[in-house]
Amino acid sequence: MRKPLAGALLALALLGAGATSATAAPAPAPAPAPAPTTKAVDFAGTVALSNCSGSVVRVPGSQPTDPALVLSNGHCLESGMPGPGTVVVDKPSTRTFSLLNSAGSKVATLRAAKIAYATMTDTDVSLYELTSTYAQIQSRYGINALELNASRPAQGTAIKVVSGYWKRIYSCSIDGFAYRLKEAGWTMKDSVRYTAACDTIGGTSGSPVVDTATGKVVAVNNTGNEDGQRCTMNNPCEVDENGTVTVRQGINYAQQTYAIVACVGTGNKIDLGRPGCTLPKP
Structure with missing residues (x-):
């Protein structure tokens, strides 16, 4: 356990006429395929734990006033690796996280209120609920949370x-x-x-x-x-x-x-009973 669109080229058709025959216009040159767009990816919103890495994350429905969540692995818990079949929910925690800016410099220490969810069954994930809201983190440090994609990624991504x-x-x-x-x-x-x-x-x-x-x-x-x-x-x-x-x-x-997205309800609370939530339950 560890670990701009390219400009299109427009071809001009050239027509020529002879005394007894016409020269056909050449076919337009195909436009080159657009270059794939990319987002700048840096360290803003990531965190360092005592033994692992992580990030401040939100789901599409998270609100600025919600307590922020930190995502890491289940095997990174301060209490050790959860055994097979074990699911941790709403366990008090005072763990701290070093919040990084885009350059990778520490800008703050964030503190957990609890382990909202953690398991090493079917997956390897932990979600800590912080004592700070997204709005507080943004206003104090200028850092926005990373958003969890609600869709399964594709091969080749x-x-x-x-x-x-x-x-x-x-x-x-x-x-x-x-x-x-x-x-x-x-x-x-x-x-x-x-x-x-x-x-x-x-x-x-x-x-x-x-x-x-x-x-x-x-x-x-x-x-x-x-x-x-x-x-x-x-x-x-x-x-x-x-x-x-x-x-x-x-x-x-x-x-x-x-799969985490469907399990986060109002107030950023983990609700394993929500429709579509498939995370392992205790």
Whole structure:
């Protein structure tokens, strides 16, 4: 566990006339495909934990006066890794987080009021509710929360993994998805697999995975196969629908976050009973 549109070219048709025949106008040259638009991705809104990375996040329905949420991994909890099948809800916490600006400099210390939700079952996620609202963080430090995308990301999506702990940004793409990702006693579902360029390391756990086209968070970085071992700690393996096991040494993974959106209700409260909420329940 760890870890502008291009201008279109207009071709002019040239007509020529001879004494006995006409020369056909050449076909217009095809316009080049527009360059994909991208959002600037930096450290603003990310946080450093004592042992991991994280980010201040919001869902599309979050309000400025709501208590802010910090996203990280379940295995980054101050109390240790939740066991398989364990779900933590509304547990008091006074954990602190170093809030970073766009350059990666610390601008504030944020404090948790509670662990709103955490688990390592089917996913690897923690959500801390802070004592500060989004409006307070923005007005005091000029930092806006990152938004969780409500849609599942697609294979080939260009992404950046932004580590507040190491103040380092990794750039790569989503290579694909692991039907099941097994690591020691834990099993995660539909995990994001990176292309090799995102060679994340310890301390990058909990980093937001940002879609560079939208600037929204699509996953949370959490693990990678370090030594080529099969399904052991720090060596997760992929298991497909038929039970076939694949080991990809040096490849790293993240857990999708779109499912969180349906579970956040009024006042930014985690409500596991909301329609469409599929996060594991206690």
